[in-house]
Amino acid sequence: MxxxxxxxxxxxxxxxxxxxxxxxxxxxxxxxxxxxxxxxxxxxxxxxxxxxxxxxxxxxxxxxxxxxxxxxxxxxxxxxxxxxxxxxxxxxxxxxxxxxxxxxxxxxxxxxxxxxxxxxxxxxxxxxxxxxxxxxxxxxxxxxxxxxxxxxxxxxxxxxxxxxxxxxxxxxxxxxxxxxxxxxNPSFAYRWPGGDLNRANSNEQAKWHVRNGLQLDAPKWMYVTTDRFIKTETMRRPHLLSAGGGHELSDLVCKRAEREKLFKEHPEYFGMFRGKRILKYWAVQPCLSNPEVFERIYQGVKETLMTYPRGGTHTIGTDDTPQFCECPECSKGVPPEEANNELTSTKFYTFVQKIKDRLKKERVPGQLNAWGYHGYVKPPMGKVRVDPSVRIHFHAFGHCHTHALDDPNCPNNVNFLSIIRAWQKQGISMQFNEVTSCLPQGCDGADMCNDPACHGVEYLPMERRTAQTLRLYRDMKVNGVTQFMSPYDITYRGKIFLKNRRNTDMPMSMWHHNYTLAQYLWDADTDFDTFFEDTGSKFYGPGWPAMKGLRLKLYDLFENGPHMFSGVPNEALADMLLQKPGSEKEIEALFEEAERLAAKDPLRLKRIKLERDYYRESIYKMFQRVKLNRRPDTIMTQTRAAIVPDGELDEAIWKKAPIVTDFRRTKDGQVQKPEFQVAAKALYDDEYLYLGIETKDPAAPSLAAYEKKPSLKIYHDAYLDIFIKAPDGGDFYYQITINLAGTCLEYKRNSGALGTPTALGVKVKTKVLSDRVCYEIAIPVKALNGANAPGKQWKINIGWAPRLDRDTAADKTRDAVCLGTTFHLSYMNFVCGKQTVK
Structure with a gap:
């Protein structure tokens, strides 16, 4: 055009x-x-x-x-x-x-x-x-x-x-x-929050983007569409030519409808897992070492770049699974650190570089980007190098938004920054997909909830941290940032986007963050205090004095809370914000005062009332759920005789220990009773915590139990998860994952961050019966940086995920259950009792 x-x-x-x-x-x-x-x-x-x-x-x-x-x-x-x-x-x-x-x-x-x-x-x-x-x-x-x-x-x-x-x-x-x-001048070249939903078919959203210095997405179909409105309204605003990409490898090998036919003819094109080629879509990456697979993927990438108008940006990414092919050819040359397939950077970026070399040789126009995602967020190892012209589109899952990006006392961000610097040391330009909007608020279904009666929304007081982060990104010469934003008018290629309140109202409920993000993407040197005052006084008008106090209060609670990154459960965030005594009442009082001050200004009053509703349907609502679901403390019995795990739970002392039942599943934001129950008991002595757990299931003998050595593939088996936080343990907690074979994977974690593998010395025996699985576990308390004594309080959560299908990497999972409302960061108190039993 x-x-x-x-x-x-x-x-x-x-x-x-x-x-x-x-x-x-x-x-x-x-x-x-x-x-x-x-x-x-x-x-x-x-x-x-x-x-x-x-x-x-x-x-x-x-x-x-x-x-x-x-x-x-x-x-x-x-x-x-x-x-x-x-x-x-x-x-x-x-x-x-x-x-x-x-x-x-x-x-x-x-x-x-x-x-x-x-x-x-x-x-x-x-x-x-x-x-x-x-x-x-x-x-x-x-x-x-x-x-x-x-x-x-x-x-x-x-x-x-x-x-x-x-x-x-x-x-x-x-x-x-x-x-x-x-x-x-803009501080960042790439200013594209909103992913592929910020184009002119969401016209009000497109106008807002450009008026605030952002760019629109222009996929190539838009240049040839017969929808004159979408094409014209996009072309008359700043836009970026997109040549596709994303979760695409299997789709570039063949169309989804043709997978079964191709699998029968060429099973070698499909990824291998546990010695078998896997047909299931998005279960395992295609076999990237196969020359025909490479050719199909290369031609698919080339076609997107050569399609009119030629050029644009293609971002190559894997299927949305961390599992890569395990065949001998795909495993050749993989460094020992990546042999267990948990880290896959060398495999993936070797493949990306082959694509780049061929594009360069054939002089194909356009920009090739590659995701940093799943197990390939780090640079490749050994002699493998990525062409500096390839930009890494980094999914910032490990970024802690509660604490400053450069806080040396935040292990999450220390690790996150080390990954960025490792890439930059290789001369690679980066742009980030900040995934704060993946945090569900008010509803566990989040953006995928399709319940029209659901009122859950996203409401996060994080704009001050956002401003600090973008200034640091600018100083580090990061190319730019994108982030999911629901479109204001909820249309996508003429279709209705998932119509839940989280999506329909996100432009308003998250306006503080979105507006700050746009401002700092253009001018990272903006003085936040001046910006904060200008923004608040104009938006809230006469209600600003009270709303200013409210926002500052929320900043203080948020920025001094535990670590938060994408995937942290809603109740953990709500508890983080409102657990401080008096916070709940103070916030309500500030909303009341703001409404009183703005009573004669209809627009400002409307805005304040709406924000109060967002607060109540997110943070406040989840905090009420936390309080409702809190249980009485479990008093652990002290044993004088050490327990030697054998999976039987037949010692007399187990019969005297208090039992914890009523495990739960959380579905569509509602806590429900599961089909099959789990029961747990706890004991302690000076050196160990002992857990005896029975998971009832009539299909127990059919549950998956493959892994004999610790690796992340244990999550493709049926597994028990134990989350445990020591008394006075600070920020850290431990995750102990055990399959039916007794294989134990142990991680030290930091409020939800990517954890560090550790060796705790856990002793475990399992026994699989016709209708249940028994676990008997001894956990050394010294390894957890804890100590046992009467009155000491441990925070423990137990989760159970029974996988049934033995034949694929994406096993069918029955409803997972746990003591809390989610697996991570949702605990019960287990208190060391005074009673001692022989």
């Missing part, structure tokens, strides 16, 4: 407010009467009448057309005038506002040479002087961003979230602009 259009077409395309030559004389009368000069000041409107004219290029790009339209519309709206005019030549007697790019020498010459030279990427320069106002873009996108920069900085416009209630436009009948010159 030719984005340049002739001026005649431009008049027909956007005639509103445009002055043709014959109109100039009539317009001059009004302008000459109103635009009296003031010293070092330009008058754009007086008493609600426009005194300015926007001067457009004679052959504008579509993005420049949008710039002219938006500038005229918002100047008129601020002034309360019916129209602002546009022309292709200066209007005598008016304050002329010139739009154009740096290649228009007559405009660039109006700026200091250093200003023009300083422009980069989508940057822009602004100048107001005796000869008018100049909005100069380093490229056509910069012209539009410059218009929005001018409207924000000089007129006071704000777009907090999509839709009419998110806009702030001051009423300014008299608009005066003092002389100035400044420029602005």
């Amino acid at each position: 030719n984005k340049k259009i002739m001026f005649g077409s431009f008049l027909r395309f956007a005639a509103h407010g445009m002055l043709a030559a014959g109109c100039w004389t009539a317009a001059l009368c009004g302008y000459n009467a109103e635009a009296a000069p003031e010293e070092n000041t330009l008058v754009l409107s007086r008493n609600g009448k426009m005194c300015c004219n926007v001067v457009m290029p004679s052959q504008p790009e579509l993005v420049e057309v949008t710039a002219g339209e938006e500038l005229c519309a918002y100047l008129a709206k601020a002034a309360g005038a019916p129209v602002a005019t546009r022309s292709t030549a200066p209007l005598p007697g008016a304050v002329n506002i010139y739009l154009g790019t740096v290649d228009r020498k007559e405009l660039a010459s109006k700026f200091a040479p250093g200003t023009v030279k300083a422009l980069k990427g989508d940057g822009y320069a602004l100048r107001a002087g005796p000869d008018g106002i100049y909005i100069l873009g380093n490229n056509p996108n910069g012209v539009l961003y410059g218009v929005y920069g001018f409207l924000k900085k000089n007129i006071g416009l704000r777009w907090f979230h999509p839709g009419p209630d998110g806009e702030y436009c001051p009423s300014t009948p008299d608009i005066r602009i003092g002389y100035f010159e400044k420029y602005s």
Whole structure:
């Protein structure tokens, strides 16, 4: 599509407010009467009448057309005038506002040479002087961003979230602009929050993105679609040409409908797991060492880049499973550290580099990116290197958002930063997919919940941390950030997106974070306190004093809580925020005060009431669930005789130990009783904690139990999970995973972070009966950095995941159950009792 259009077409395309030559004389009368000069000041409107004219290029790009339209519309709206005019030549007697790019020498010459030279990427320069106002873009996108920069900085416009209630436009009948010159460059080249849902088929979301300095997604189908609206509305705004990618390897090998036929003809194309080729979709990666598999995937990548319009960005990623093929050829050359298939960086990036080499050899245009995901977040080992032109799109699952990114006392972020620096040491450019929006709030179904009666939403007080993080990312020369944002109007390629309240309301419930993210992606040097005050005072109006106290209170609770990263259960986050005595009442009181202060301002009152509702349907709701589901402490019996695990639980002392039952499953945000129950008992002595656990299941003999050595593949078996936190154990807890064969995988974890394998010396014996599995476990307390004594309180959760299907990596799992409402970070108190039994 030719984005340049002739001026005649431009008049027909956007005639509103445009002055043709014959109109100039009539317009001059009004302008000459109103635009009296003031010293070092330009008058754009007086008493609600426009005194300015926007001067457009004679052959504008579509993005420049949008710039002219938006500038005229918002100047008129601020002034309360019916129209602002546009022309292709200066209007005598008016304050002329010139739009154009740096290649228009007559405009660039109006700026200091250093200003023009300083422009980069989508940057822009602004100048107001005796000869008018100049909005100069380093490229056509910069012209539009410059218009929005001018409207924000000089007129006071704000777009907090999509839709009419998110806009702030001051009423300014008299608009005066003092002389100035400044420029602005984006801090990040890649500013694409929203994934593939921020295109113009979600039009209000698209407008919000661009007005706040972000970019739109433009997949190649958009260039040939018959939907003129989607195509035009995207092309007339800054956008990134996408050539596809993502979870794609199996789909590039063959169409999903053809998998069974291909498997019969060529099982060697499919990944091997536990000695068998696996048909199941997304269970194992394809066999990447197979030449025909490589050829099919390569041709698929090449086709996306060669499709009209040629080029764009293709991001290659694996199927959404961590399991890679285990065949002998795929295992050749793999370093010992990756032999167990838990780390897969060398396998994956060796394959990526082969794709890149072939693309380069055949001179295929475009940018190849690769995911950093699952077991391949780290750089490859040994001599394998990724071409520096390949950008790593890093999924930041291990990033702790509670603590500062550079906090040396946060092991999560120390580890996270070490991975980034390892990539950068190899000269690789990175961009991040921040996955804060993967955190479910108010409903465990999160974005996949399709219950129209569900009111769960996402509401996180993390914008101050977001600002700090983006400044550090900028200093580290990170290329940019993306993040999932639901579209405001919930349409996706003309279809209704999953219509739950979390999705429909995310642009409003998470506006603090989204708006901050956009601001700092453009200008990472923004002073947060100034930004915070400007944003809050305009959004909440008279309710701001109370809402300011509320946000600061939430910041304090959030930033000083335990570690938080994607996947932390909602009740853990809620408990983190509201467990401090008095916090719950203080927050409610601040909402009450804010509503009282804003009572006479309908829009601000509406915003505050809506935010209070978001708080109640997320953090508050989950905290009530935490309190409701808390159980009485379990008093552990002290034993004088050491227990030697044999899986029988037949010692007399087990019969005297208190029993814990009522294990639960959580489904669609509701705590339910499982089909088959689990029972647990606990004992202690000076050296050990003892757990006796029975998991009832009539299919017990058929449960999967393959792994004889500790590895992450144990999670493809039926397994028992024990989460245990020592008295005075600080931030750390331990996860002990045991399958039916008694294989034990032990991790030291940090409030949900990627853990560190450890050796605790756990003793375990299992016994599989016809209708149940018995576990007898002895855990040395010294290895947990704990000690036993009467009154000592351990936090323990027990989970059970019974997998049935022995033939695939993606085993069928019955409903998992646990003592808490989720596996990680949901505990019961087990207290060392005073009673001693022989």
